[in-house]
Amino acid sequence: MDFLKKLFGKRQRVMHTQSWLRISACRMLATLPEIEEKLDRGELNLTVLGMANTYFKEQQLTLSEQRQVLEEIANKPKRDVEKMLAPDSIPAPAHASERKVSRTQTKVTLVLDDVVVEKLKELQALLSHTKKHQLPELIEFLCTQELEKRKKSFETVKSPASTHIKRQTRAIPSAIKKALWARAEARCQHPGCYSRHFLQIHHRVPYAQGGAHTLENLRLLCHAHHARKHFS
Numbered sequence: 560m561d562f563l564k565k566l567f568g569k570r571q572r573v574m575h576t577q578s579w580l581r582i583s584a585c586r587m588l589a590t591l592p593e594i595e596e597k598l599d600r601g602e603l604n605l606t607v608l609g610m611a612n613t614y615f616k617e618q619q620l621t622l623s624e625q626r627q628v629l630e631e632i633a634n635k636p637k638r639d640v641e642k643m644l645a646p647d648s649i650p651a652p653a654h655a656s657e658r659k660v661s662r663t664q665t666k667v668t669l670v671l672d673d674v675v676v677e678k679l680k681e682l683q684a685l686l687s688h689t690k691k692h693q694l695p696e697l698i699e700f701l702c703t704q705e706l707e708k709r710k711k712s713f714e715t716v717k718s719p720a721s722t723h724i725k726r727q728t729r730a731i732p733s734a735i736k737k738a739l740w741a742r743a744e745a746r747c748q749h750p751g752c753y754s755r756h757f758l759q760i761h762h763r764v765p766y767a768q769g770g771a772h773t774l775e776n777l778r779l780l781c782h783a784h785h786a787r788k789h790f791s
Contacts, residue, residue: 583612590622594629602633607640614644619656619668709745712737731760731772743779757782 584605588594597603611632615625632640656668679697686692692700739760747754761780764770780788 584608587612591625591629593626597629597633603629606637607632607635610637610640610644618670729766731777735772735774735777736760738774739777739779742774746779747781747784748778749780749784752781752784754781754783759785761785761788
């Protein structure tokens with residue numbers, strides 16, 4: 560009887576583990592559908608996927624980073640995958656996660672390469688004679704310096720009247736570009752959109768149709784609104 564109880568208990572644990580692995584794989588399929596093909600081809604199995612899923616959660620990896628790891632562990636036996644996914648075996652890709660902790664504060668978790676960390680420490684040492692900068696203060700200092708430098712460059716841009724184009728070429732003169740960025744305050748000029756990301760220069764009248772490189776004919780748009788202008 561004791562033998563049967565032990566055997567039954569072992570089977571229960573095995574069934575529970577298999578169920579958990581299947582559930583884990585199904586959840587991963589929702590965001591990584593290519594896993595199904597890898598399972599069919601035998602490149603991955605449920606046990607390896609369960610280990611990978613745990614690793615993804617611990618490291619808080621993005622989808623692209625998860626795909627990279629899956630390629631690394633494909634066709635590898637369980638023992639090798641265990642070693643690969645052990646702490647410090649696969650360098651965690653540089654990434655950041657944000658979580659609002661108060662009305663005026665956000666907790667940012669950073670994973671940086673050692674080279675970047677050393678640069679930050681070196682900069683802390685160089686600035687230590689004026690003020691001891693902790694990492695949050697150092698980041699604020701660097702952001703302030705860069706923003707002030709860029710704002711100053713906008714303020715010193717030549718006026719539009721002085722940016723006369725002697726000869727029309729496909730390349731937009733740098734003076735025109737700077738004047739455009741200054742006028743747009745480095746934001747997308749599409750109505751209602753104030754994005755500062757992936758900004759591109761758009762010709763109201765296309766260059767191929769004789770559109771000139773003038774401020775009147777140019778707008779600064781984010782990638783999404785620039786694409787809509789060309790493909791809508």
